[in-house]
Structure formats: C-alpha cells, structure tokens
Amino acid sequence: MGRVLLLSVLVAAAYAQTALDDGFLSTGERAVGEAEGRDAGEPLLDFHYHDHEQMTRFLRAISARYPALTALYSIGKSVQGRDLWVMVVSASPYEHMIGKPDVKYVANIHGNEAVGRELLLHLIQHFVTSYDSDPYIKWLLDNTRIHLMPSMNPDGFAISKEGQCDTIHGRANARRYDLNRNFPDYFKQNTKQPQPETDAVKEWISKIQFVLSGSLHGGALVASYPFDNTPNARMCRSSVLCSVFQSHAHSPSIAPDDDVFRHLSLIYSKNHAKMGRGVSCKSGSPRFENGITNGAAWYPLTGGMQDYNYLWHGCMEITLEISCCKYPPAHELPKYWQDNKQSMIKYLAEAHRGAHGFVMDENGNPVERAAVRVKGRDVVYHTTKYGEFWRILLPGTYRVDVSAEGYIPQEVEFIVIDSHPTLLNVTLHSAKGYVAQGRPKGRRPGPMRIGPYPSTSSTTPRTTALTDTIVFKE
Numbered sequence: 001m002g003r004v005l006l007l008s009v010l011v012a013a014a015y016a017q018t019a020l021d022d023g024f025l026s027t028g029e030r031a032v033g034e035a036e037g038r039d040a041g042e043p044l045l046d047f048h049y050h051d052h053e054q055m056t057r058f059l060r061a062i063s064a065r066y067p068a069l070t071a072l073y074s075i076g077k078s079v080q081g082r083d084l085w086v087m088v089v090s091a092s093p094y095e096h097m098i099g100k101p102d103v104k105y106v107a108n109i110h111g112n113e114a115v116g117r118e119l120l121l122h123l124i125q126h127f128v129t130s131y132d133s134d135p136y137i138k139w140l141l142d143n144t145r146i147h148l149m150p151s152m153n154p155d156g157f158a159i160s161k162e163g164q165c166d167t168i169h170g171r172a173n174a175r176r177y178d179l180n181r182n183f184p185d186y187f188k189q190n191t192k193q194p195q196p197e198t199d200a201v202k203e204w205i206s207k208i209q210f211v212l213s214g215s216l217h218g219g220a221l222v223a224s225y226p227f228d229n230t231p232n233a234r235m236c237r238s239s240v241l242c243s244v245f246q247s248h249a250h251s252p253s254i255a256p257d258d259d260v261f262r263h264l265s266l267i268y269s270k271n272h273a274k275m276g277r278g279v280s281c282k283s284g285s286p287r288f289e290n291g292i293t294n295g296a297a298w299y300p301l302t303g304g305m306q307d308y309n310y311l312w313h314g315c316m317e318i319t320l321e322i323s324c325c326k327y328p329p330a331h332e333l334p335k336y337w338q339d340n341k342q343s344m345i346k347y348l349a350e351a352h353r354g355a356h357g358f359v360m361d362e363n364g365n366p367v368e369r370a371a372v373r374v375k376g377r378d379v380v381y382h383t384t385k386y387g388e389f390w391r392i393l394l395p396g397t398y399r400v401d402v403s404a405e406g407y408i409p410q411e412v413e414f415i416v417i418d419s420h421p422t423l424l425n426v427t428l429h430s431a432k433g434y435v436a437q438g439r440p441k442g443r444r445p446g447p448m449r450i451g452p453y454p455s456t457s458s459t460t461p462r463t464t465a466l467t468d469t470i471v472f473k474e
Contacts, residue, residue: 111156
C-alpha cells in the first residue's frame with residue numbers, strides 16, 4: 001500500500017496573522033533583543049521552546065511571508081502522526097537548481113536533545129530576513145538549496161522536560177527505539193525494526209541527492225565524523241551507557257575521506273564560540289582536541305545516520321554535539337544561537353568546495369548513475385538524472401575514474417584549489433562496437449561501495465523538484 005505525498009509549498013495568506021492571533025507569541029513573551037524580524041507583518045520567533053503545533057504555525061507563517069525563498073513540505077509522519085517537516089530555504093525553493101548542490105540539517109533525532117530544534121528555526125528566520133541585506137547569505141541561497149528539518153523525533157520531544165540535562169527520557173521515539181541506532185549499518189547487520197521516522201528519512205535522501213549534511217545533537221560539545229562504527233568495537237546503546245566507556249581508549253575507524261571529514265568538522269568547531277577550544281563539559285568528561293573527534297574513537301555505535309548518509313548515498317554528514325546540557329533552560333537559547341550561528345552558515349558553504357561537473361555522452365545527453373571514483377579513495381559517487389556530480393575535496397591533484405554501463409570508462413586528472421570549486425565535465429563514449437582486448441570495462445552502477453555490506457533498497461537516488469509527486473512505500 002502506498003501513500004502519495006505531493007511536495008508543494010504550503011501557502012495561505014492568512015497564516016502569518018493567524019500565528020499571532022492563536023497566541024503563538026504573546027506580547028509579554030517578546031523580549032527586546034530576543035526576536036528577529038521586527039518589520040510589520042514579520043512572523044516573530046522568540047527564544048523559547050516551541051511545541052509541534054507552535055513550530056508548525058511558525059513554519060507555515062514563514063512560508064506564507066517568503067514564498068520566493070521558502071517551501072515547506074513533510075517527508076512523512078512520526079509514530080504518533082506528527083508531520084516530519086522540512087523547510088527549503090533557497091532562491092529556488094521549488095525545484096533543484098541544475099549544477100548547484102542540495103544540503104541539509106537534521107535536528108532533534110533524539111527527542112530530549114532540544115537545542116538544535118530551536119536553532120534551525122532561528123536559522124530559517126535569519127536566512128529569509130538577511131537575504132536582501134547580507135551579500136554572503138544572498139550568495140549562499142542563490143547557489144545552494146538548503147533543507148532544514150527541525151525535528152526528526154517530535155514524539156520524543158513531546159514528552160521531554162526542559163532543564164533535564166542528562167536523562168534519557170524522551171530520547172527514543174514513541175516505540176522506544178533510538179532513531180540514531182535504526183539505520184542500515186556497513187559494519188554490522190542492524191536487526192532493529194525500522195521505524196517510520198527513519199524510513200521517511202531513508203526515502204527522502206534517496207529522492208534528493210544531498211551533498212552535505214549535519215545532524216544536530218546535545219549532551220557534549222564536539223563535531224564527530226565518520227565512521228561511527230568499526231568491526232571490532234564494544235557497543236553502547238545510549239550516551240548514559242557510553243559514559244561508562246569514556247575512559248576506554250577506542251580505536252578510530254577511518255573513512256576514505258578522513259581528511260575531508262576532519263576539515264568539515266574543523267570548519268564547524270573553529271567558527272563556534274567555544275567548541276574549537278576543546279572545552280570539557282564537566283569534570284571527568286572527555287576533552288576533544290580542537291573540538292572534533294572520530295565517531296568510533298569516542299564511542300562506537302551501530303545503525304547511525306551519518307555513516308548511512310555517506311556509504312549509501314554519498315552525502316557527507318557529521319554529527320554536531322552543540323550543548324553540554326541536552327535540554328537547557330530556554331533563557332540560555334540566545335547564547336546557543338550566538339555560539340552556533342556562524343558555524344551553521346559556514347559549514348553549509350563547504351558544499352562548494354572541491355570538484356563538481358557533469359557526465360555527458362558524445363551527443364551532449366546527461367548520463368545518469370555514472371560511477372565517479374577518485375583514485376585512492378575507495379568510495380563511489382553517482383551522477384544525478386541531469387548527469388551532475390559533486391565531490392568535496394581539499395586542495396591537491398587528483399585522478400578520477402568515470403564509468404557507466406554501456407560506455408567506455410574515462411580517467412581524468414584535475415586540480416582542486418582553495419578559492420573556488422573546480423568545474424570538471426566528462427564525456428563518455430558509447431561502448432557499442434568497441435573491442436579492445438584487455439581494456440577495462442565500465443563498472444556497473446549500484447549502491448556506493450567500499451566493500452561488501454548488507455543490501456538495502458535499490459531505489460535510484462535522484463534530484464527532485466518540490467512539484468514532483470513522490471510515492472512513499474510503507
């Protein structure tokens with residue numbers, strides 16, 4: 001049985017005023033300096049926690065107020081039927097901009113880790129209110145489609161309590177599954193029953209080819225990068241259990257793009273007010289050099305979202321632990337916003353680092369699902385239906401193999417510099433009638449591989465316009 005989700009902008013002319021009339025913000029809640037967007041008719045966002053209904057009203061009000069910059073859609077529903085909202089903020093909110101990357105942030109995967117949820121709401125408002133006045137924000141939105149999911153676990157958030165820093169109440173979804181242990185895993189078979197929230201995210205990232213992602217968490221102050229798992233690791237199922245192992249020296253689990261992941265993590269930590277100093281949250285908790293860590297070196301886990309993004313879909317995701325307290329008092333939110341604001345913006349811009357381009361045939365037609373592999377990095381990326389690819393890389397000289405079923409493989413050398421991305425267009429010629437003994441044949445496109453791993457859905461990743469109709473299978 002399928003359910004059809006029409007991804008369309010949710011616009012209603014009366015929503016902005018309705019959000020205020022419904023008590024979304026009372027006059028007494030509006031503190032000077034604690035709300036952005038004071039213009040007449042501007043949806044206001046103060047620094048307090050918003051429940052699901054309040055968050056929904058705010059997102060709809062923003063969508064109504066800024067239809068040229070935003071589009072609101074739901075990728076599915078939680079166990080208890082709450083929408084999993086995503087707001088696109090971009091100069092092209094309705095459809096993919098050919099040649100320009102899609103990026104995302106996902107917050108509140110653990111329901112009791114609430115800071116990221118509020119920061120994404122403020123990031124949305126900052127983007128739309130700064131577009132006409134901040135040249136850097138305008139450049140970012142003109143050249144990037146930014147998808148922001150404030151809450152992946154709205155059911156867990158609904159039962160969490162403000163002021164609780166270290167408990168696990170509300171961490172899991174309504175069926176008591178930890179959603180960050182619920183994804184397919186490269187290193188170990190994950191036998192946990194897939195949940196509606198993780199199924200929705202998996203379907204989402206199979207439809208839109210994201211280049212870069214960040215997952216916002218709480219309970220520490222560090223940027224953690226792949227791999228989270230390792231073949232011989234001792235597992236822990238929650239941060240409480242993991243704290244028992246904090247003194248245990250785990251070995252790092254190194255990804256083929258370890259240099260890039262370390263760079264991305266440093267971009268976030270060094271632009272953060274405190275993270276880059278390696279501040280320890282409390283006595284006895286770990287101190288992370290430069291505010292970054294390999295996930296498995298901190299503590300290994302099975303079924304994490306960041307490894308899944310990277311290995312199954314070629315999306316470079318890191319985990320951002322942005323608050324020592326998981327659900328701090330609301331009066332501390334302005335401080336967290338100021339600490340993280342610059343980091344969140346600068347990190348997304350890293351999608352424009354490295355190389356990008358198109359794979360076409362000799363007639364100028366795009367080659368979809370062509371395999372793109374940088375030599376020395378045993379990871380395969382695939383082109384979109386438009387023939388596009390993106391590869392975040394640090395400055396240097398590289399060689400890339402490009403292949404597709406029915407075409408003669410090509411090997412190209414290119415240089416990446418720091419100041420701007422390298423445009424790399426590759427033409428593949430048909431292998432029909434091509435005979436050359438000993439010449440390598442094109443690799444058959446398939447899921448990204450760095451070795452054998454359990455098979456998952458073979459749904460072809462593709463870039464999707466918001467006006468597309470997407471069938472989500474149950």
